[in-house]
Amino acid sequence: MAVLKTLARAAKQVLQSPGCGCGSSIVPVRFIGASPRQVASDASFHSVSFSETDHPRVLITGGLGQLGVGLAKLLRKRFGKNNVILSDIRKPADNVFYSGPFIYSDILDYKNLREIVVNNRITWLIHYSALLSAVGEANVRLARSVNITGLHNILDIAAEHGLRLFVPSTIGAFGPDSPRNPTPDLCIQRPRTIYGVSKVHAELMGEYYHYRYGLDFRCLRYPGIISADSQPGGGTTDYAVQIFHDAIKTGKFECNLKPDTRLPMMYIDDCLRATLEILEAPADNLSMRTYNINAMSFTPEELAQEVHKHMPELHVTYSLDAVRQGIADSWPMNFDDSNARNDWGWKHEYDLPELVTTMLNFLGTDSRLASTY
Numbered sequence: 001m002a003v004l005k006t007l008a009r010a011a012k013q014v015l016q017s018p019g020c021g022c023g024s025s026i027v028p029v030r031f032i033g034a035s036p037r038q039v040a041s042d043a044s045f046h047s048v049s050f051s052e053t054d055h056p057r058v059l060i061t062g063g064l065g066q067l068g069v070g071l072a073k074l075l076r077k078r079f080g081k082n083n084v085i086l087s088d089i090r091k092p093a094d095n096v097f098y099s100g101p102f103i104y105s106d107i108l109d110y111k112n113l114r115e116i117v118v119n120n121r122i123t124w125l126i127h128y129s130a131l132l133s134a135v136g137e138a139n140v141r142l143a144r145s146v147n148i149t150g151l152h153n154i155l156d157i158a159a160e161h162g163l164r165l166f167v168p169s170t171i172g173a174f175g176p177d178s179p180r181n182p183t184p185d186l187c188i189q190r191p192r193t194i195y196g197v198s199k200v201h202a203e204l205m206g207e208y209y210h211y212r213y214g215l216d217f218r219c220l221r222y223p224g225i226i227s228a229d230s231q232p233g234g235g236t237t238d239y240a241v242q243i244f245h246d247a248i249k250t251g252k253f254e255c256n257l258k259p260d261t262r263l264p265m266m267y268i269d270d271c272l273r274a275t276l277e278i279l280e281a282p283a284d285n286l287s288m289r290t291y292n293i294n295a296m297s298f299t300p301e302e303l304a305q306e307v308h309k310h311m312p313e314l315h316v317t318y319s320l321d322a323v324r325q326g327i328a329d330s331w332p333m334n335f336d337d338s339n340a341r342n343d344w345g346w347k348h349e350y351d352l353p354e355l356v357t358t359m360l361n362f363l364g365t366d367s368r369l370a371s372t373y
């Protein structure tokens, strides 16, 4: 009899645990300081809905990094200034602060995050907070905390409030055992950085919450992103931004990767447009929840050659950063994004020549000015 009671208790626990796929649809609900719980998805507080005819109410976490301000600008144009809230743990510059709603949000503070989502009736959550590849290797504990614990907060809040959740992944979610030229969507993923490991975790957890709890999780694996008016936050692909700034300021550039290191790259406008497109794509078009996207693939040497066409005097030298080189050598050289192109019509606009012209023009020079160096 005692054995039967124990078995019954164990069965009850299994049925109540997140691993159980039976019974009614459930969403995880976490209260402050407690572990995740499950509540029937038709519980009365879970009534936030997003009608496709309304504008979404968007929250961007980690919004003061390389990508967030540009994304806020694009989304505000589309959905209205006050419907897009930027958040971060840093202090915004005046122009950012006065360009639309900004709020302090530390993704490690679950209660604060939840309050923001509730008080602002958020319907879309764009989760940009992260420590990137090189910075992550220099501070593994913090990267683990922000990129993994922070993600858990985001997932629970998104599931609890029925949000559409976008989390970017990266070429860094692949590793030396992945096919590198090209790298398809589905293949072995054994990254060797805490950044990559945390991003594979994000992909898998997001998809798990999608299939298990119905979370509307959407994820793009970005290549290295190149932007003129925002600085990268400590990644392996940062050289491809820095070359433009140094070329214009000093006419010299010291590259921290080998000249023949090939990596997939994209201009920021394409990246942000892709993000909006997948967020707006009808769910029926998405045969997957995590897609590679790509625009071009080049080496430092090829990039320098293209810049030389505008600035023949540019002097490029190479002084390797062993950590970044090791990371780059394990990442994809070319990215196969055919599923994104087929499923929801992804198409890049900027190739290498277009990128270089745009960056140099934006930063205040072009081939006509090259002679002044």
Ligand SMILES: NC(=O)C1=CN([C@@H]2O[C@H](COP(=O)(O)OP(=O)(O)OC[C@H]3O[C@@H](n4cnc5c(N)ncnc54)[C@H](O)[C@@H]3O)[C@@H](O)[C@H]2O)C=CC1
Pocket (backbone or CB within 6 Å): 061, 062, 063, 064, 065, 066, 067, 068, 087, 088, 089, 090, 105, 106, 107, 108, 127, 128, 129, 130, 131, 132, 146, 150, 168, 169, 170, 171, 221, 222, 223, 224, 225, 226, 231, 232, 233, 234, 235, 237
């Ligand atoms: N920029 C790129 O080339 C690529 C970016 N991605 C992904 O896109 C997302 C955005 O990237 P970037 O803007 O380049 O990153 P970034 O490093 O420039 O910015 C990240 C932001 O997260 C914030 N943050 C750190 N800890 C936080 C916390 N506890 N709470 C709230 N915010 C916190 C930082 O203050 C920073 O403003 C990241 O998830 C990154 O992994 C993916 C592939 C390529």
Ligand SMILES: CC(=O)[C@H](N)C(=O)O
Pocket (backbone or CB within 6 Å): 132, 133, 134, 169, 170, 171, 172, 195, 222, 223, 224, 225, 234, 235, 236, 237, 238
């Ligand atoms: C490609 C990325 O994810 C990022 N730019 C990095 O280099 O860490």
